[in-house]
Amino acid sequence: MLDCELDYDEILRVFRERDRSKFLYTIEFFPEEGKYHFDGHRACQLRLSPQETRAAGGRCPSCGRPITVGVMSRVEALADRPTGEATGRVPFRNLIPLEEIIAEALGAQPGTGAVREEYFRLVHELGSEFAVLLDAPPADVARYAHPRVVDGLRRVREGRVVIHPGYDGVFGEIHIFQGADDQPRVEEPAQTSLF
Numbered sequence: 038m039l040d041c042e043l044d045y046d047e048i049l050r051v052f053r054e055r056d057r058s059k060f061l062y063t064i065e066f067f068p069e070e071g072k073y074h075f076d077g078h079r080a081c082q083l084r085l086s087p088q089e090t091r092a093a094g095g096r097c098p099s100c101g102r103p104i105t106v107g108v109m110s111r112v113e114a115l116a117d118r119p120t121g122e123a124t125g126r127v128p129f130r131n132l133i134p135l136e137e138i139i140a141e142a143l144g145a146q147p148g149t150g151a152v153r154e155e156y157f158r159l160v161h162e163l164g165s166e167f168a169v170l171l172d173a174p175p176a177d178v179a180r181y182a183h184p185r186v187v188d189g190l191r192r193v194r195e196g197r198v199v200i201h202p203g204y205d206g207v208f209g210e211i212h213i214f215q216g217a218d219d220q221p222r223v224e225e226p227a228q229t230s231l232f
């Protein structure tokens with residue numbers, strides 16, 4: 038995300054110099070969604086962190102065959118400083134596509150009618166998908182969005198998501214809601230008592 042004049046030379050300068058006053062952040066999906074982010078053994082449905090792989094001596098604790106090593110193990114092997122140490126790099130923000138947030142909030146599948154309707158209403162009213170995801174004040178979002186979608190957007194903005202990293206060919210999953218209180222509420226007509 039740039040905050041500079043839309044001028045070729047200026048944009049080039051901001052990138053080259055990594056001018057943090059103008060180069061605010063990058064926008065990325067969650068790398069954990071990749072199929073080989075963590076280590077593991079698909080046949081045993083076992084996901085392991087790099088530390089766990091080392092502790093297990095590189096063998097699947099369940100069947101003893103070699104663990105398939107993923108990206109994070111390689112990153113740690115190449116790293117020359119601890120995780121989280123300041124580097125002066127441009128910050129990043131992880132996003133989940135709006136349609137997926139709406140779908141999980143409403144307990145529906147992406148592409149279905151209710152999800153598409155909510156998506157197009159929000160994008161139309163607030164200007165763009167990035168505006169909805171990143172910038173629109175929550176009060177503005179709340180004027181147009183289902184309350185659970187507002188809650189979901191807030192969780193994504195605050196990074197309060199549940200991450201199950203991919204491993205050994207299995208896609209990772211990012212969930213916004215979890216736990217008994219977080220189950221999508223299915224709006225059904227009140228049950229009529231039989232008694």
Ligand SMILES: [Zn+2]
Pocket residue numbers: 078080081083097098099100101102
């Ligand atoms: Zn195994």
